[in-house]
Structures are given as structure tokens and as C-alpha cells.
Amino acid sequence: MRLLTCKNLDIGYHDGLVARDINFHIDEGDYLCILGENGSGKTTLMKTILGLTPPIAGEIIFAGGLIAREIGYMPQQTLLQRDFPASVWEIVLSGTLGKSAGQGVQRFFYSAEQKKTAAANMQRLGIKDLAGKCYRDLSGGQKQRVLLARALCAASRMLLLDEPAASLDPKATEELYVNIKKLNDEGLSIIMITHDLAAARAYANKTLTIGKDIVFHE
Amino acid sequence: MNDIINQLTTYFSYPFVRYAFIAAILIALCSSLLGVILVLKRFSFIGDGLSHVAFGAMAIAAILSLTNEMLLVMPVTVLCAILLLKQSQAASGVRGDAALAMLSVGAMAVGYLLLNIFSTSANISGDVCSTLFGSTSILTLSRTDILVCVVMSLIVILTFVFMYNRIFAVTFDESFARASGINADACNLLIAVITAVIIVLAMNLVGALLTSALIVFPALSAMRLFAAFRQVMIASALTAVVSAALGITASILFSTPVGATVVVVNAAVFLLCCLFKRA
Ligand SMILES: Nc1ncnc2c1ncn2[C@@H]1O[C@H](COP(=O)(O)OP(=O)(O)OP(=O)(O)O)[C@@H](O)[C@H]1O
Numbered sequence: 001m002r003l004l005t006c007k008n009l010d011i012g013y014h015d016g017l018v019a020r021d022i023n024f025h026i027d028e029g030d031y032l033c034i035l036g037e038n039g040s041g042k043t044t045l046m047k048t049i050l051g052l053t054p055p056i057a058g059e060i061i062f063a064g065g066l067i068a069r070e071i072g073y074m075p076q077q078t079l080l081q082r083d084f085p086a087s088v089w090e091i092v093l094s095g096t097l098g099k100s101a102g103q104g105v106q107r108f109f110y111s112a113e114q115k116k117t118a119a120a121n122m123q124r125l126g127i128k129d130l131a132g133k134c135y136r137d138l139s140g141g142q143k144q145r146v147l148l149a150r151a152l153c154a155a156s157r158m159l160l161l162d163e164p165a166a167s168l169d170p171k172a173t174e175e176l177y178v179n180i181k182k183l184n185d186e187g188l189s190i191i192m193i194t195h196d197l198a199a200a201r202a203y204a205n206k207t208l209t210i211g212k213d214i215v216f217h218e
Numbered sequence: 219m220n221d222i223i224n225q226l227t228t229y230f231s232y233p234f235v236r237y238a239f240i241a242a243i244l245i246a247l248c249s250s251l252l253g254v255i256l257v258l259k260r261f262s263f264i265g266d267g268l269s270h271v272a273f274g275a276m277a278i279a280a281i282l283s284l285t286n287e288m289l290l291v292m293p294v295t296v297l298c299a300i301l302l303l304k305q306s307q308a309a310s311g312v313r314g315d316a317a318l319a320m321l322s323v324g325a326m327a328v329g330y331l332l333l334n335i336f337s338t339s340a341n342i343s344g345d346v347c348s349t350l351f352g353s354t355s356i357l358t359l360s361r362t363d364i365l366v367c368v369v370m371s372l373i374v375i376l377t378f379v380f381m382y383n384r385i386f387a388v389t390f391d392e393s394f395a396r397a398s399g400i401n402a403d404a405c406n407l408l409i410a411v412i413t414a415v416i417i418v419l420a421m422n423l424v425g426a427l428l429t430s431a432l433i434v435f436p437a438l439s440a441m442r443l444f445a446a447f448r449q450v451m452i453a454s455a456l457t458a459v460v461s462a463a464l465g466i467t468a469s470i471l472f473s474t475p476v477g478a479t480v481v482v483v484n485a486a487v488f489l490l491c492c493l494f495k496r497a
Pocket residue numbers: 013014015018036037038039040041042043044045076309
């Protein structure tokens with residue numbers, strides 16, 4: 001089933017175009033890797049898909065009942081987060097906020113159901129015993145798994161990952177890729193930005209290369 | 219020891235003193251909750267800048283001899299807070315910190331200049347001093363000041379309770395929060411407005427120059443000791459309340475200026491927290 005189509009999409013910010021004429025589509029269960037040099041516009045494309053930056057021209061078409069806020073998103077890590085005082089539990093739980101469009105008090109406090117979602121996703125990634133740990137004390141690989149669990153809380157069908165393996169050692173990278181592949185096998189569609197050509201070749205069934213020319217390969 | 223207790227009992231037997239005490243503690247509590255957010259968002263410099271703007275506005279209000287200075291000071295400060303927020307988000311133009319530096323120094327200079335030229339008061343330096351460093355005693359706070367403080371503080375605290383999850387999400391990771399449908403702009407706006415309100419309120423207590431101490435110190439102390447967000451928030455609030463209570467009591471006993479005493483206690487608590495390593 002088709003989930004997402006980008007048609008003649010131009011992306012950028014008000015002070016300039018970043019990449020133009022992007023065409024690709026994602027079906028259910030797809031694993032798309034986005035490749036390209038630093039500054040070529042990969043993150044911008046992701047933000048445009050999520051509706052965080054408006055497209056300059058062209059169309060993004062959601063299909064099969066997918067809506068933007070049901071896409072799980074794992075942003076590129078920021079410096080600000082490194083020493084943020086928060087427990088793993090607090091972070092993963094915050095991933096459920098998008099789904100809490102409930103009524104009354106439900107809008108302000110976490111429901112039992114949200115807590116269950118968070119716990120289940122931590123179980124899924126094997127970080128249940130980290131729940132009470134402080135985020136800033138975790139290793140790089142553990143941090144990424146926490147952010148992945150948070151993204152899963154928001155995702156029902158699609159995950160967008162922005163360089164999830166940046167600053168991980170080869171072992172942690174491999175573990176993370178195996179985890180992501182497992183999620184893909186469970187039916188989630190994956191869009192991942194990476195500089196790792198080998199990983200793209202090993203896991204992805206589609207690639208999109210952003211640069212002077214935009215190349216979509218199925 | 220008995221003398222001290224007697225002195226305090228006499229003081230606190232006046233309902234007016236009790237109200238002032240409660241108002242001061244509520245302000246300290248609000249500042250400390252906000253402080254955690256501002257420090258984590260790397261926005262604490264905005265709080266500092268805004269307090270200078272509030273001083274400028276206060277000077278103008280004094281010259282116009284408004285009966286209720288808040289009516290001018292509050293809107294001006296809120297407006298500046300919103301402008302600064304927008305400025306700090308824009309990628310281009312004058313850099314956020316430079317714009318802030320200009321605004322805050324400018325407001326101080328204009329405020330002092332205007333006071334000097336137009337003030338009808340016989341004791342200008344006394345007025346300026348108490349606006350900068352706070353009233354010499356909490357007894358000089360007016361009844362309306364205290365009522366406004368209590369109401370505003372309660373609104374701020376309730377906002378924090380109800381918006382807690384959202385504020386956490388936006389502070390920790392704004393892009394993710396936006397992507398999951400949280401209105402991050404509204405959250406940031408809320409934080410900017412609360413900052414302005416708290417700074418204006420705190421100015422009555424500790425004076426314009428010392429407000430950022432109330433905002434920053436408890437948050438930093440709490441972050442020394444704790445590593446989860448909720449714990450940090452609670453610890454920050456407790457530190458602030460205890461420091462404020464101790465500071466005000468000390469200022470009554472030793473007849474020292476309230477603002478400075480409260481800030482010194484806060485600083486001492488921070489140093490103490492530095493000695494303990496995080497568990
Ligand atoms: N908020 C913004 N406003 C204006 N321009 C921006 C903004 N964010 C990024 N840009 C510009 O857009 C271009 C593409 O940036 P983007 O972050 O999408 O690159 P990227 O492909 O993700 O790079 P990297 O591999 O380093 O993550 C860059 O030239 C950058 O300077």
C-alpha cells in the first residue's frame with residue numbers, strides 16, 4: 001500500500017532553495033535510505049515531510065490513512081540534550097504526547113494507556129531496566145535507543161530517522177541497525193538519513209540521493 | 219535566643235508582615251520553576267536583559283507618576299520578552315545576544331537619565347537604589363503589590379502544573395515536540411510571557427538587578443543534586459522557598475536589605491550544593 005509520495009518537491013527556507021525537484025514514494029514496509037553530502041538538504045527534506053517547514057513548491061501526498069503526526073521522528077542529536085537532566089522514563093513518555101489528543105484532564109497529564117505504550121516500546125528495544133537512569137549518564141548507543149523508543153511511541157506506521165548512528169562506535173552502530181531492521185520486519189516503514197553506504201546497501205530496498213541531481217533508486 | 223524569637227513573634231503578629239512573607243515566597247517559588255526551563259533552554263540571559271528593561275519602564279512610570287506602575291511596566295516587559303523570543307529564533311539579522319545587550323543597557327541608561335532630568339522626588343538616588351536592589355524592607359511593599367503577587371504567582375504555578383508535560387517536551391527537544399503535534403510556538407510564547415511577569419513581580423522584592431539571581435540560583439543548585447527533570451523541578455522549588463524564608467527572616471533580624479540577603483542565601487545554598495556530588 002502506498003503511504004507517501006513526494007512529487008516535484010522543492011525544499012528550502014525563506015532565504016533560499018536547498019534542493020529541487022525531488023520525486024520518490026514509500027510503500028508499506030519499505031526501507032528508504034536518504035544519502036547525500038553535508039548541507040545537501042537531507043534534514044530539510046525530513047522536516048518538510050513532517051510539516052515543520054513548508055515546502056517551496058510541489059506536493060507531499062499522504063495515503064493509506066497516514067497523517068504527519070503519526071510519523072515517529074528521531075531528530076539529529078543536538079548539543080543541548082547532552083547534559084539535560086531527565087530520566088529515560090520521562091523522555092520516552094514524552095513521545096506519547098502527540099497521541100494524547102484526548103479530552104479534559106487527559107490533555108494535561110499522562111494516562112495509564114500512554115504509560116503502557118512507553119513501557120512496551122522500552123521493552124521492545126531492551127531498555128526497560130534503564131527507566132530510572134539519567135539520560136546524560138548513558139552511553140551513546142543507549143541514548144540513541146532511548147530516542148528510538150520515544151520515536152516509536154509516536155509512530156504507528158512510519159519512522160523517520162536522522163543520522164541515528166552518528167557518533168556511535170561500530171558495535172553500537174550495528175546493534176542499532178539490527179534494531180531498526182527488526183522494526184522494519186515488524187511492518188514499520190523506515191526512512192533513514194545516513195552517510196553509511198554499506199548500511200544503505202545492506203538494509204534498504206530504496207535509496208534517495210540528494211545532491212546536484214536527485215536520484216531515486218528502487 | 220529568646221530575644222530573637224520574641225522579635226520574630228512581634229514581627230509576624232502583624233498580618234501585613236505575614237502576607238508580605240507569603241508573597242515573597244510565592245515569587246521565589248515561581249522564579250525557581252521558570253529558572254529550570256530558562257537555564258536548560260539557554261535562555262537565562264533573556265531574564266537578565268528583561269530585568270533591565272523593567273527598570274527602564276519603572277523609571278518612566280515614576281516620572282509619569284502613575285498611581286499603579288504595574289500598568290505600564292508589565293505590558294512593556296511582556297512585549298520585550300516576546301520580541302526577544304522572536305529575535306532569538308530568527309536565523310538572520312542582529313544576533314540575539316547582541317540585540318539583548320543593546321536593549322538592556324539602553325533601557326538602563328534611558329531610565330536613569332529620565333529619572334535624573336524629570337524626577338520631582340527629593341531623593342533620586344534612594345529611589346533608583348531601591349528599584350535596582352529592592353525595597354530595604356518588605357514592609358514597604360504596598361497592599362496591592364502583595365495582592366497582585368499572590369494572584370499572579372498562583373496563575374503561574376497552575377500553568378506549570380497543567381503544562382508540565384508539554385513544557386518538558388518542548389524544552390528537551392523542540393523539533394520532536396513540533397513533529398508530534400505540540401504547538402511549540404505557543405509554549406515558547408507562554409514561557410516568554412511568564413518570564414516577563416515573574417521578573418516584574420520579583421523586581422518589587424529583590425530589585426531589578428537581582429531578579430536573575432532568584433531565577434538562576436535555585437535551578438543550578440537543583441541540577442547539581444538531581445538528574446531527573448521532575449526531581450530537579452521539585453528540588454529547585456524547595457531550595458527557593460527555603461532560601462527565601464531564611465533570607466527574609468535574616469533580613470528582619472539583622473535589618474539588612476531583603477533582596478540582597480535572599481540572594482546571598484541562595485548563593486550560599488548553591489555553593490553548598492557544589493560540595494555534594496550528585497548521587
Ligand atoms: N533553519 C534554517 N534556516 C535557513 N537555512 C537553513 C536552516 N537549516 C538549515 N539551513 C540550510 O539548509 C541547507 C541544508 O541543510 P540540512 O540541515 O538540510 O543539510 P543536511 O543534508 O541534513 O546536512 P548534514 O549531513 O550536515 O546533516 C544548509 O545549507 C543549511 O545552511
